[in-house]
Amino acid sequence: MCGACGFPTAAGHWTDAGAGSPGERLRLRFTRLARVNRLLAPYGLRAHDDGATPGLQLIAPDGRRELVPDLEALWGAAARLAGEPVDPLSARALGEGGDDVRAR
Protein backbone atom coordinates (compact mmCIF):
# COMPACT_ATOMS: atom_id res chain seq x y z
CA MET A 1 0.00 0.00 0.00
CA CYS A 2 1.33 3.38 -0.98
CA GLY A 3 0.55 6.49 1.01
CA ALA A 4 3.40 8.55 -0.37
CA CYS A 5 2.04 9.87 -3.63
CA GLY A 6 -1.12 11.67 -2.54
CA PHE A 7 -2.05 14.74 -0.57
CA PRO A 8 -2.61 14.21 3.17
CA THR A 9 -6.05 12.88 4.05
CA ALA A 10 -8.38 13.91 6.83
CA ALA A 11 -8.64 11.38 9.67
CA GLY A 12 -11.91 10.06 11.09
CA HIS A 13 -15.28 9.72 9.40
CA TRP A 14 -15.40 11.70 6.15
CA THR A 15 -18.37 13.76 7.30
CA ASP A 16 -16.18 15.25 10.05
CA ALA A 17 -13.36 16.23 7.68
CA GLY A 18 -14.50 19.85 7.33
CA ALA A 19 -13.68 20.76 10.92
CA GLY A 20 -10.04 21.08 11.92
CA SER A 21 -9.75 22.44 15.45
CA PRO A 22 -11.67 21.12 18.49
CA GLY A 23 -13.72 24.33 18.48
CA GLU A 24 -14.71 23.85 14.87
CA ARG A 25 -15.65 20.25 15.59
CA LEU A 26 -17.94 21.31 18.41
CA ARG A 27 -19.53 24.02 16.27
CA LEU A 28 -20.01 21.52 13.43
CA ARG A 29 -21.77 19.13 15.78
CA PHE A 30 -24.42 21.66 16.65
CA THR A 31 -24.92 23.42 13.35
CA ARG A 32 -25.27 20.01 11.74
CA LEU A 33 -27.92 18.79 14.15
CA ALA A 34 -30.42 21.32 12.77
CA ARG A 35 -29.62 20.19 9.21
CA VAL A 36 -30.07 16.55 10.12
CA ASN A 37 -33.42 17.25 11.77
CA ARG A 38 -34.66 19.17 8.74
CA LEU A 39 -34.16 16.01 6.67
CA LEU A 40 -35.54 13.64 9.31
CA ALA A 41 -38.72 15.64 10.05
CA PRO A 42 -40.73 14.48 6.99
CA TYR A 43 -40.14 10.90 8.18
CA GLY A 44 -41.35 11.56 11.75
CA LEU A 45 -37.88 11.08 13.20
CA ARG A 46 -35.55 13.38 15.07
CA ALA A 47 -31.96 13.36 16.26
CA HIS A 48 -30.63 14.55 19.58
CA ASP A 49 -27.10 15.43 20.62
CA ASP A 50 -26.49 15.83 24.34
CA GLY A 51 -23.08 17.35 23.68
CA ALA A 52 -21.35 14.86 25.97
CA THR A 53 -21.81 11.39 24.48
CA PRO A 54 -20.02 10.86 21.18
CA GLY A 55 -22.40 10.27 18.28
CA LEU A 56 -26.09 11.10 17.92
CA GLN A 57 -29.29 9.68 19.30
CA LEU A 58 -32.01 8.93 16.79
CA ILE A 59 -35.53 9.07 18.21
CA ALA A 60 -38.62 7.47 16.63
CA PRO A 61 -42.19 8.71 17.27
CA ASP A 62 -42.92 5.66 19.45
CA GLY A 63 -40.00 6.53 21.70
CA ARG A 64 -37.51 4.02 20.36
CA ARG A 65 -33.97 5.38 20.51
CA GLU A 66 -30.84 4.37 18.74
CA LEU A 67 -27.34 5.65 19.36
CA VAL A 68 -25.35 6.04 16.12
CA PRO A 69 -21.63 6.87 15.76
CA ASP A 70 -21.73 8.95 12.56
CA LEU A 71 -24.01 10.35 9.85
CA GLU A 72 -23.71 7.32 7.60
CA ALA A 73 -24.90 5.07 10.42
CA LEU A 74 -27.62 7.61 11.20
CA TRP A 75 -29.18 7.42 7.72
CA GLY A 76 -29.01 3.62 7.79
CA ALA A 77 -30.77 3.48 11.17
CA ALA A 78 -33.28 6.12 10.08
CA ALA A 79 -34.19 4.04 7.01
CA ARG A 80 -34.85 1.04 9.27
CA LEU A 81 -37.01 3.03 11.69
CA ALA A 82 -38.90 4.86 8.93
CA GLY A 83 -39.34 1.77 6.77
CA GLU A 84 -37.91 3.62 3.75
CA PRO A 85 -34.68 5.43 2.91
CA VAL A 86 -34.35 9.06 3.99
CA ASP A 87 -33.85 10.30 0.45
CA PRO A 88 -33.18 14.03 -0.07
CA LEU A 89 -34.40 13.71 -3.67
CA SER A 90 -37.74 12.12 -2.79
CA ALA A 91 -41.08 13.90 -2.90
CA ARG A 92 -41.52 13.07 0.77
CA ALA A 93 -38.34 14.80 1.85
CA LEU A 94 -38.97 17.75 -0.45
CA GLY A 95 -42.55 18.05 0.75
CA GLU A 96 -43.74 18.04 -2.84
CA GLY A 97 -46.45 15.40 -2.32
CA GLY A 98 -47.64 12.89 -4.88
CA ASP A 99 -45.40 10.25 -6.33
CA ASP A 100 -41.68 10.07 -6.18
CA VAL A 101 -40.32 12.77 -8.45
CA ARG A 102 -37.57 10.68 -9.96
CA ALA A 103 -35.97 11.89 -13.14
CA ARG A 104 -37.75 11.27 -16.36
Next chain:
Amino acid sequence: MTSARADGRLPLTIVGGFLGAGKSTWLRHQLSAGAFADHAVVVNEAAETPIDNLLLARARRLETLAAGCACCEGRAALVALLRGLCDRAWKDGIAGVVLETSGLADPAGIAAAVAGDPVLARRIAIARVISLVDGLNGALQLAAESLARAQAEAADTLVLTKAGMAEQSALARLTATLRRLNPVAEVVATERGAPARLPDGAAAPYRLPELAAAAPIRPRRLRIGAEAGWAALSTWLSALLVARGDDVVRVKGVVATPAGRLLIQSVRQRVQPPEILPPDDAGVAGPPPEVGTLVLLGRGIDEDLLERSWRRFGG
Protein backbone atom coordinates in the same frame (compact mmCIF):
# COMPACT_ATOMS: atom_id res chain seq x y z
CA MET B 1 6.78 1.05 -19.86
CA THR B 2 6.79 2.35 -23.41
CA SER B 3 9.74 3.43 -25.47
CA ALA B 4 10.46 5.25 -28.68
CA ARG B 5 9.30 3.50 -31.82
CA ALA B 6 11.45 2.85 -34.87
CA ASP B 7 8.81 4.37 -37.15
CA GLY B 8 8.87 7.63 -35.19
CA ARG B 9 5.22 7.41 -34.21
CA LEU B 10 4.39 8.58 -30.70
CA PRO B 11 3.29 5.72 -28.43
CA LEU B 12 -0.13 6.26 -26.83
CA THR B 13 -1.05 4.38 -23.67
CA ILE B 14 -4.78 4.38 -22.90
CA VAL B 15 -5.73 4.00 -19.25
CA GLY B 16 -9.41 3.14 -18.98
CA GLY B 17 -11.82 1.50 -16.58
CA PHE B 18 -15.17 2.06 -14.96
CA LEU B 19 -16.16 5.06 -12.83
CA GLY B 20 -14.25 4.96 -9.57
CA ALA B 21 -12.08 2.00 -10.55
CA GLY B 22 -9.00 3.92 -9.43
CA LYS B 23 -7.54 5.26 -12.68
CA SER B 24 -6.10 8.47 -11.23
CA THR B 25 -4.79 6.71 -8.12
CA TRP B 26 -3.03 4.11 -10.25
CA LEU B 27 -1.60 6.66 -12.64
CA ARG B 28 -0.48 8.88 -9.78
CA HIS B 29 1.49 6.00 -8.33
CA GLN B 30 2.98 5.11 -11.71
CA LEU B 31 4.16 8.70 -12.19
CA SER B 32 5.50 8.87 -8.68
CA ALA B 33 7.40 5.59 -9.28
CA GLY B 34 8.99 7.06 -12.41
CA ALA B 35 6.89 5.35 -15.09
CA PHE B 36 5.82 7.28 -18.19
CA ALA B 37 8.85 9.54 -17.91
CA ASP B 38 8.82 12.23 -20.61
CA HIS B 39 5.20 11.42 -21.38
CA ALA B 40 2.50 14.01 -21.78
CA VAL B 41 -0.46 13.06 -19.60
CA VAL B 42 -3.95 13.76 -20.91
CA VAL B 43 -6.85 13.48 -18.50
CA ASN B 44 -10.34 13.21 -19.96
CA GLU B 45 -13.41 13.66 -17.82
CA ALA B 46 -17.05 13.36 -18.74
CA ALA B 47 -18.08 16.43 -16.76
CA GLU B 48 -16.99 19.97 -17.54
CA THR B 49 -15.46 20.45 -14.10
CA PRO B 50 -12.01 18.86 -14.11
CA ILE B 51 -10.96 17.15 -10.85
CA ASP B 52 -8.64 14.25 -11.66
CA ASN B 53 -5.80 16.54 -12.73
CA LEU B 54 -5.49 17.58 -9.08
CA LEU B 55 -4.30 14.08 -8.28
CA LEU B 56 -1.56 14.09 -10.88
CA ALA B 57 0.84 16.76 -9.70
CA ARG B 58 3.80 14.58 -10.77
CA ALA B 59 2.93 14.66 -14.44
CA ARG B 60 5.68 16.27 -16.48
CA ARG B 61 3.13 17.81 -18.77
CA LEU B 62 -0.57 17.63 -18.10
CA GLU B 63 -3.46 18.40 -20.41
CA THR B 64 -7.05 18.34 -19.25
CA LEU B 65 -9.87 17.48 -21.60
CA ALA B 66 -13.12 18.24 -19.86
CA ALA B 67 -15.35 18.66 -22.89
CA GLY B 68 -17.15 15.34 -22.63
CA CYS B 69 -16.11 11.74 -22.93
CA ALA B 70 -13.41 11.28 -25.60
CA CYS B 71 -14.92 8.15 -27.12
CA CYS B 72 -18.10 9.95 -28.13
CA GLU B 73 -19.00 13.67 -27.79
CA GLY B 74 -15.46 14.69 -26.86
CA ARG B 75 -13.85 12.84 -29.75
CA ALA B 76 -13.12 15.90 -31.88
CA ALA B 77 -11.50 17.69 -28.93
CA LEU B 78 -9.29 14.66 -28.23
CA VAL B 79 -8.18 14.44 -31.85
CA ALA B 80 -7.35 18.17 -31.89
CA LEU B 81 -5.41 17.91 -28.63
CA LEU B 82 -3.40 14.89 -29.78
CA ARG B 83 -2.60 16.58 -33.10
CA GLY B 84 -1.28 19.56 -31.16
CA LEU B 85 0.86 17.29 -28.97
CA CYS B 86 2.29 15.58 -32.04
CA ASP B 87 3.26 18.96 -33.48
CA ARG B 88 5.07 19.93 -30.30
CA ALA B 89 6.46 16.50 -29.39
CA TRP B 90 9.89 17.03 -30.87
CA LYS B 91 10.36 20.56 -29.56
CA ASP B 92 9.01 19.70 -26.09
CA GLY B 93 10.82 16.38 -25.79
CA ILE B 94 7.62 14.36 -25.44
CA ALA B 95 8.39 10.64 -25.78
CA GLY B 96 4.84 9.40 -25.55
CA VAL B 97 1.30 10.14 -24.41
CA VAL B 98 -0.68 8.55 -21.64
CA LEU B 99 -4.42 9.18 -21.78
CA GLU B 100 -6.54 8.67 -18.71
CA THR B 101 -10.05 8.22 -20.09
CA SER B 102 -13.27 9.11 -18.36
CA GLY B 103 -14.98 6.24 -16.58
CA LEU B 104 -17.68 6.35 -19.25
CA ALA B 105 -15.30 5.69 -22.14
CA ASP B 106 -14.92 2.58 -24.22
CA PRO B 107 -11.15 2.40 -24.93
CA ALA B 108 -11.93 0.72 -28.24
CA GLY B 109 -13.80 3.87 -29.27
CA ILE B 110 -10.75 5.98 -28.50
CA ALA B 111 -8.42 3.65 -30.37
CA ALA B 112 -10.81 3.86 -33.31
CA ALA B 113 -10.80 7.68 -33.14
CA VAL B 114 -7.00 7.75 -33.30
CA ALA B 115 -6.79 5.17 -36.08
CA GLY B 116 -9.57 6.88 -38.03
CA ASP B 117 -7.93 10.30 -38.12
CA PRO B 118 -5.70 10.60 -41.19
CA VAL B 119 -3.13 12.77 -39.39
CA LEU B 120 -2.98 10.84 -36.11
CA ALA B 121 -2.87 7.45 -37.84
CA ARG B 122 0.56 8.40 -39.22
CA ARG B 123 1.88 10.00 -36.05
CA ILE B 124 0.51 8.03 -33.10
CA ALA B 125 0.55 4.29 -32.39
CA ILE B 126 -1.52 2.69 -29.63
CA ALA B 127 1.15 1.19 -27.35
CA ARG B 128 -1.10 -0.42 -24.78
CA VAL B 129 -4.66 -0.38 -23.49
CA ILE B 130 -4.72 -0.74 -19.73
CA SER B 131 -8.14 -1.25 -18.14
CA LEU B 132 -8.56 -0.89 -14.41
CA VAL B 133 -11.13 -3.08 -12.74
CA ASP B 134 -12.52 -2.18 -9.34
CA GLY B 135 -11.58 -5.03 -6.98
CA LEU B 136 -14.54 -4.22 -4.72
CA ASN B 137 -17.30 -3.32 -7.20
CA GLY B 138 -15.97 -4.95 -10.38
CA ALA B 139 -18.10 -8.10 -10.26
CA LEU B 140 -21.29 -6.07 -9.87
CA GLN B 141 -20.24 -3.73 -12.66
CA LEU B 142 -19.48 -6.59 -15.04
CA ALA B 143 -22.83 -8.17 -14.21
CA ALA B 144 -24.82 -4.99 -14.76
CA GLU B 145 -22.92 -2.74 -17.17
CA SER B 146 -22.12 -3.60 -20.76
CA LEU B 147 -19.61 -0.73 -20.71
CA ALA B 148 -17.63 -2.46 -17.93
CA ARG B 149 -17.42 -5.59 -20.08
CA ALA B 150 -16.34 -3.61 -23.14
CA GLN B 151 -13.58 -1.94 -21.10
CA ALA B 152 -12.31 -5.32 -19.88
CA GLU B 153 -12.46 -6.84 -23.36
CA ALA B 154 -10.48 -3.99 -24.92
CA ALA B 155 -7.48 -4.30 -22.58
CA ASP B 156 -3.97 -5.59 -23.13
CA THR B 157 -3.45 -5.35 -19.38
CA LEU B 158 -6.15 -5.66 -16.73
CA VAL B 159 -5.28 -4.03 -13.41
CA LEU B 160 -7.36 -5.20 -10.47
CA THR B 161 -7.45 -2.32 -8.00
CA LYS B 162 -8.27 -2.20 -4.26
CA ALA B 163 -6.91 -5.75 -4.00
CA GLY B 164 -6.00 -5.31 -0.35
CA MET B 165 -9.53 -4.24 0.59
CA ALA B 166 -11.33 -6.99 -1.33
CA GLU B 167 -12.10 -10.44 0.01
CA GLN B 168 -9.60 -12.87 -1.52
CA SER B 169 -12.14 -15.49 -2.64
CA ALA B 170 -14.23 -12.81 -4.36
CA LEU B 171 -11.10 -11.40 -5.98
CA ALA B 172 -10.19 -14.87 -7.28
CA ARG B 173 -13.63 -15.24 -8.88
CA LEU B 174 -13.39 -11.75 -10.39
CA THR B 175 -9.97 -12.64 -11.83
CA ALA B 176 -11.40 -15.83 -13.35
CA THR B 177 -14.31 -13.83 -14.81
CA LEU B 178 -11.91 -11.37 -16.41
CA ARG B 179 -9.76 -14.17 -17.84
CA ARG B 180 -12.85 -15.67 -19.43
CA LEU B 181 -13.90 -12.27 -20.87
CA ASN B 182 -10.42 -11.49 -22.13
CA PRO B 183 -8.15 -14.55 -22.24
CA VAL B 184 -5.19 -12.75 -23.80
CA ALA B 185 -4.81 -9.86 -21.39
CA GLU B 186 -2.21 -9.88 -18.65
CA VAL B 187 -3.90 -9.56 -15.21
CA VAL B 188 -2.19 -7.81 -12.30
CA ALA B 189 -3.38 -6.56 -8.91
CA THR B 190 -2.74 -3.29 -7.09
CA GLU B 191 -3.60 -1.55 -3.86
CA ARG B 192 -3.65 2.26 -4.02
CA GLY B 193 -1.54 2.03 -7.16
CA ALA B 194 1.22 -0.16 -5.72
CA PRO B 195 1.59 -3.79 -6.84
CA ALA B 196 -0.33 -6.37 -4.80
CA ARG B 197 -0.72 -10.14 -4.93
CA LEU B 198 -3.35 -11.83 -7.07
CA PRO B 199 -5.12 -14.64 -5.25
CA ASP B 200 -3.68 -18.11 -5.99
CA GLY B 201 -5.58 -21.07 -7.26
CA ALA B 202 -8.50 -21.66 -9.56
CA ALA B 203 -11.89 -20.13 -8.90
CA ALA B 204 -15.22 -20.27 -10.69
CA PRO B 205 -15.92 -17.25 -12.87
CA TYR B 206 -19.15 -15.31 -12.24
CA ARG B 207 -21.93 -16.00 -14.69
CA LEU B 208 -22.61 -12.80 -16.61
CA PRO B 209 -26.24 -12.36 -17.64
CA GLU B 210 -27.40 -11.01 -20.98
CA LEU B 211 -27.93 -7.28 -20.59
CA ALA B 212 -30.94 -5.27 -21.64
CA ALA B 213 -30.31 -1.67 -22.66
CA ALA B 214 -30.14 0.55 -19.54
CA ALA B 215 -30.38 4.30 -19.12
CA PRO B 216 -26.93 5.80 -19.68
CA ILE B 217 -24.87 7.18 -16.81
CA ARG B 218 -24.61 10.95 -17.25
CA PRO B 219 -22.53 13.62 -15.54
CA ARG B 220 -24.47 16.19 -13.51
CA ARG B 221 -23.01 19.32 -11.97
CA LEU B 222 -24.23 20.91 -8.80
CA ARG B 223 -23.05 24.36 -7.81
CA ILE B 224 -23.02 24.31 -4.02
CA GLY B 225 -21.26 27.65 -3.72
CA ALA B 226 -17.78 28.46 -2.51
CA GLU B 227 -19.10 29.39 0.91
CA ALA B 228 -21.47 26.46 1.40
CA GLY B 229 -21.11 25.19 4.91
CA TRP B 230 -19.59 21.83 5.61
CA ALA B 231 -22.44 21.03 8.02
CA ALA B 232 -24.96 21.30 5.21
CA LEU B 233 -22.89 19.47 2.62
CA SER B 234 -21.87 16.54 4.82
CA THR B 235 -25.48 16.07 5.95
CA TRP B 236 -27.04 16.26 2.51
CA LEU B 237 -24.43 14.22 0.67
CA SER B 238 -24.22 11.43 3.25
CA ALA B 239 -28.02 11.06 3.17
CA LEU B 240 -28.05 11.12 -0.64
CA LEU B 241 -25.41 8.40 -0.92
CA VAL B 242 -27.04 6.11 1.64
CA ALA B 243 -30.39 6.45 -0.16
CA ARG B 244 -29.19 6.59 -3.79
CA GLY B 245 -25.68 5.16 -3.87
CA ASP B 246 -26.74 2.61 -6.48
CA ASP B 247 -27.81 5.41 -8.86
CA VAL B 248 -25.24 8.07 -7.95
CA VAL B 249 -22.29 5.99 -9.03
CA ARG B 250 -19.59 8.60 -8.50
CA VAL B 251 -19.21 12.00 -6.85
CA LYS B 252 -16.19 14.29 -7.14
CA GLY B 253 -15.58 17.84 -6.10
CA VAL B 254 -13.47 20.35 -4.19
CA VAL B 255 -15.04 22.27 -1.32
CA ALA B 256 -13.70 25.00 0.94
CA THR B 257 -13.94 24.26 4.67
CA PRO B 258 -12.37 25.65 7.85
CA ALA B 259 -10.02 22.62 7.67
CA GLY B 260 -8.82 23.60 4.18
CA ARG B 261 -9.81 22.78 0.61
CA LEU B 262 -11.06 19.19 0.62
CA LEU B 263 -11.17 16.92 -2.40
CA ILE B 264 -14.25 14.74 -1.99
CA GLN B 265 -14.64 11.50 -3.92
CA SER B 266 -17.11 8.66 -3.65
CA VAL B 267 -17.71 5.40 -5.46
CA ARG B 268 -21.31 4.34 -4.80
CA GLN B 269 -21.87 4.45 -1.02
CA ARG B 270 -18.19 4.52 -0.17
CA VAL B 271 -16.63 7.96 0.39
CA GLN B 272 -12.85 8.09 0.48
CA PRO B 273 -11.06 10.00 3.24
CA PRO B 274 -11.02 13.55 1.79
CA GLU B 275 -7.61 14.74 0.61
CA ILE B 276 -6.53 18.15 1.87
CA LEU B 277 -5.34 20.21 -1.09
CA PRO B 278 -2.54 22.76 -0.73
CA PRO B 279 -3.91 26.23 0.10
CA ASP B 280 -2.69 27.76 -3.16
CA ASP B 281 -2.94 26.51 -6.71
CA ALA B 282 0.83 26.36 -7.27
CA GLY B 283 0.85 22.88 -5.74
CA VAL B 284 -1.71 21.38 -8.11
CA ALA B 285 -1.33 20.28 -11.71
CA GLY B 286 -3.47 21.54 -14.59
CA PRO B 287 -6.35 23.95 -14.20
CA PRO B 288 -7.00 25.16 -10.63
CA PRO B 289 -9.93 23.49 -8.88
CA GLU B 290 -13.42 24.85 -9.35
CA VAL B 291 -14.12 25.13 -5.65
CA GLY B 292 -17.76 24.65 -4.73
CA THR B 293 -18.91 22.55 -7.69
CA LEU B 294 -19.78 18.90 -7.24
CA VAL B 295 -19.79 16.48 -10.16
CA LEU B 296 -22.24 13.61 -9.75
CA LEU B 297 -22.20 10.78 -12.29
CA GLY B 298 -25.37 8.82 -12.13
CA ARG B 299 -28.28 7.15 -13.75
CA GLY B 300 -31.71 8.73 -13.79
CA ILE B 301 -30.62 11.72 -11.68
CA ASP B 302 -32.31 14.95 -12.72
CA GLU B 303 -30.20 18.12 -12.48
CA ASP B 304 -33.21 20.32 -11.52
CA LEU B 305 -34.19 17.88 -8.80
CA LEU B 306 -30.64 17.91 -7.42
CA GLU B 307 -30.69 21.70 -7.33
CA ARG B 308 -34.09 21.86 -5.68
CA SER B 309 -32.98 19.38 -3.07
CA TRP B 310 -29.74 21.24 -2.40
CA ARG B 311 -31.57 24.58 -2.13
CA ARG B 312 -33.94 23.09 0.42
CA PHE B 313 -31.45 21.21 2.58
CA GLY B 314 -28.15 22.88 1.82
CA GLY B 315 -28.81 26.53 1.11
